[in-house]
Amino acid sequence: MASTRKLLTVVCFNLLLGAAAVASTQPVHAPHVIVVSVHELASQTGVEIMRAGGNAVDAAVATGFALAVVHPAAGNLGGGGFMLVRMTDSKLHFIDFREKAPAAATATMYLDSNGDVTDDPWLGYRSIGVPGSVAGLVFAETHLGKLTLAQVMAPAIRLAREGYPLTWQEARDMRDDKYLGKFPESRRIFQRDGNYYKQGEIFRQPELARTLERIASNPSDFYHGAMARELATSIQKGGGLITTNDLANYEVKERAPVEGSYRGYQVISAPPPSSGGTVLLEILNILEGYDLARSGARSAESVHLVAEAFRRAFYDRAEFMGDPDFSKIPVAQLIDKKYAAAWRESIEPEHASISKNLKRPAIFSELEQYAAAHPQPTVTTESPHTTHYSVVDAEGNAVAVTTTLNDWFGSRVTAEGLGFLLNDEMDDFAAKPDVPNSDDLIQGRANAISPGKRPLSSMAPTMVLNDGKLFLVLGSPGSSRIISTVANVLIGVVDYGMNIQEAVNAPRFHNQWIPDVLSLEEWFSPDTVKILEQMGYTIKFGVGKGDEWRGYWSDAECIGIDPKTGERLGASDVRHNGKAVGY
Ligand code: DON
Numbered sequence: 001m002a003s004t005r006k007l008l009t010v011v012c013f014n015l016l017l018g019a020a021a022v023a024s025t026q027p028v029h030a031p032h033v034i035v036v037s038v039h040e041l042a043s044q045t046g047v048e049i050m051r052a053g054g055n056a057v058d059a060a061v062a063t064g065f066a067l068a069v070v071h072p073a074a075g076n077l078g079g080g081g082f083m084l085v086r087m088t089d090s091k092l093h094f095i096d097f098r099e100k101a102p103a104a105a106t107a108t109m110y111l112d113s114n115g116d117v118t119d120d121p122w123l124g125y126r127s128i129g130v131p132g133s134v135a136g137l138v139f140a141e142t143h144l145g146k147l148t149l150a151q152v153m154a155p156a157i158r159l160a161r162e163g164y165p166l167t168w169q170e171a172r173d174m175r176d177d178k179y180l181g182k183f184p185e186s187r188r189i190f191q192r193d194g195n196y197y198k199q200g201e202i203f204r205q206p207e208l209a210r211t212l213e214r215i216a217s218n219p220s221d222f223y224h225g226a227m228a229r230e231l232a233t234s235i236q237k238g239g240g241l242i243t244t245n246d247l248a249n250y251e252v253k254e255r256a257p258v259e260g261s262y263r264g265y266q267v268i269s270a271p272p273p274s275s276g277g278t279v280l281l282e283i284l285n286i287l288e289g290y291d292l293a294r295s296g297a298r299s300a301e302s303v304h305l306v307a308e309a310f311r312r313a314f315y316d317r318a319e320f321m322g323d324p325d326f327s328k329i330p331v332a333q334l335i336d337k338k339y340a341a342a343w344r345e346s347i348e349p350e351h352a353s354i355s356k357n358l359k360r361p362a363i364f365s366e367l368e369q370y371a372a373a374h375p376q377p378t379v380t381t382e383s384p385h386t387t388h389y390s391v392v393d394a395e396g397n398a399v400a401v402t403t404t405l406n407d408w409f410g411s412r413v414t415a416e417g418l419g420f421l422l423n424d425e426m427d428d429f430a431a432k433p434d435v436p437n438s439d440d441l442i443q444g445r446a447n448a449i450s451p452g453k454r455p456l457s458s459m460a461p462t463m464v465l466n467d468g469k470l471f472l473v474l475g476s477p478g479s480s481r482i483i484s485t486v487a488n489v490l491i492g493v494v495d496y497g498m499n500i501q502e503a504v505n506a507p508r509f510h511n512q513w514i515p516d517v518l519s520l521e522e523w524f525s526p527d528t529v530k531i532l533e534q535m536g537y538t539i540k541f542g543v544g545k546g547d548e549w550r551g552y553w554s555d556a557e558c559i560g561i562d563p564k565t566g567e568r569l570g571a572s573d574v575r576h577n578g579k580a581v582g583y
Pocket of ligand 1: 386387404405406407428456457458459476477478479480482
C-alpha cells in the first residue's frame with residue numbers, strides 16, 4: 001500500500017514536471033565528494049579526478065573540459081564564464097573569464113543604415129567575443145589545482161576521441177537547430193552534413209580531441225601560439241573582428257566576490273561584470289524584512305513579496321550594471337541593508353506595483369549621481385543557454401562554475417580545423433536603446449559596447465555559509481532567470497525548510513521589472529494564480545517569447561551540505577538530464 005502510494009506520487013510528480021527521468025525528492029547523498037552537472041559523463045569525470053587525488057578545483061576544471069565535449073551547446077572552449085572557489089581555509093577566489101569585446105568593436109557596430117539592430121549580435125562571426133574559458137580553466141588549474149593540466153584534461157580528450165552515445169534530446173538539438181547548418185564546419189561536425197545523428201549513436205569529435213591535446217601540452221598556444229593564429233584566421237575569414245592581438249591581450253581577472261547575509265547565513269556570489277550576485281543580494285536584503293516561512297512556499301502572499309523584490313532589484317540592474325573596469329558600479333550601496341529597507345516601504349502588502357511607476361529610494365548620493373550620469377536604460381539582447389556545475393571535495397573545498405556560449409551553440413560558428421564552437425556573447429551588450437530583445441531584458445548605458453569591455457552577465461555561481469561552514473553551492477543557466485532561480489532555490493531551503501532537491505524541483509517564478517509580467521512555471525495552483533491576478537499581476541506561464549520558450553526556464557545544479565553529518569547532497573535539476581555523482 002505504502003509502496004503503491006509512493007509510486008503514484010512519483011508518477012504524478014513526473015506528469016506534473018513533464019520530466020523524462022524519475023523526479024526524486026531526495027538529493028544524492030555522498031559522504032566524501034560530489035559533482036553536479038547537466039551531463040552524467042561530465043559529473044563522473046570530476047569524480048574520477050578526485051578519486052585520482054585531485055581537489056575540487058581539479059575536478060571542476062576536468063568537468064569544464066568534459067562539458068565542452070559532451071555538452072557542446074553550452075559547455076565550451078570558445079565561450080566564457082565565472083568560477084567561485086572556496087577553499088577549506090575559508091579563502092575565496094573569484095575567477096572572471098568572461099569574454100571581451102575585440103579591439104575593433106564599436107558602440108554602433110550592430111546597427112544597419114536605418115539604425116536598426118541586425119542579426120549580427122547573436123549569429124555568426126561578428127557576434128563572437130574574445131573567448132575566456134581556456135584561460136579561466138587553465139588559470140584555476142595552475143593556481144588552485146593539485147594535479148597537472150594534462151591529468152585533468154585526459155578524460156575530456158578521451159571523450160572527444162572515443163565519443164559518447166547521444167541522448168534523444170542531444171541528437172534532436174543538433175538536428176533541429178535552425179542556424180547550425182548555415183556554417184559548413186558546424187554542419188559537418190554537428191549535423192554530419194544532413195545525415196543527422198540519432199539517439200544512441202556515438203558522437204566522436206577528432207578535431208576537438210586534437211585541440212584539447214594541444215592545449216594540454218601547451219596551454220598558451222590558444223592565446224599566443226599557432227592555435228591563436230588559426231583561430232583568428234578562421235574568424236576573420238568569416239568577417240569577424242577578432243585578431244591575434246585580441247587573443248594575446250585576453251586576461252583572466254581575479255575579483256573579490258560580493259558578500260552579504262540572509263537571515264544569518266552568509267551569501268557569496270558573483271561581482272560585476274556579472275549582475276548576478278549584486279541583484280541576488282539586493283533581492284535577499286529586501287526579503288529579509290518579511291516572514292516568508294509564515295506566508296508559506298508558493299502562497300500568493302509569498303510569491304507577491306518575492307516578485308516585488310525581484311522587480312526592484314532588476315530595476316536597479318537596468319540602471320547600474322556593467323563592466324567595473326569601465327565604470328565604477330555602486331555595488332556597496334545596492335547591497336546595503338538600509339537601501340533594501342527603503343525599497344520595502346514601496347511594497348504594498350496586497351497590490352502588485354506597476355513597474356513603470358517604480359521610483360528608486362533616493363537615500364544614497366552615489367546612486368543618484370551615477371543615475372544622472374547614465375540617464376537612459378538601454379536594451380540588450382540577452383538570450384538563453386548556458387550551463388552550471390557545482391563541486392565539493394573530501395576536504396570541503398567547493399567550486400561553483402557558470403559558463404556559457406550565450407545562445408545554445410553560441411554564434412553557431414565552429415573554429416575551422418579546431419572543432420569547437422564560438423560564443424555570441426557580444427549579444428549581452430546593449431546594442432541599441434529601447435529595442436526589446438529575445439528575453440526583453442533592459443540594461444543601462446554602463447553596458448554599451450566598447451573595445452576590450454566585458455558584456456554584462458546574469459551568471460551567479462553562489463555559495464551560502466552557515467556559521468562559517470559551507471552550506472549550499474548554487475547556480476543555474478537561464479539568462480535573467482539565473483538570478484531568480486538561485487533566489488528561489490535559496491529561499492526554498494532557508495525559508496521553507498525544503499531539502500536541496502525539493503528546493504531545486506519546486507516551481508519557479510520570475511519578474512524582471514520590464515516587461516511588467518509575473519512569469520510562472522506551470523505548476524502553481526489555480527487559486528494562487530487567481531489571487532495574484534486580483535492583486536494586479538499580469539501572469540504569463542513560461543518565459544520569453546513564443547512556444548519554444550515554454551519548457552525552458554533554467555537548470556539548477558546544486559549541492560547542499562548536511563550540517564549534522566557533513567554529507568554532500570547533490571541536486572540536479574529534474575527539468576533536465578543532469579546528474580549528481582559522488583561517493
Ligand atoms: O551571461 C549571461 O548572463 C548570459 N549570456 C547567459 C545566457 C544564459 O544563461 C542562457 N541560459 N540558458
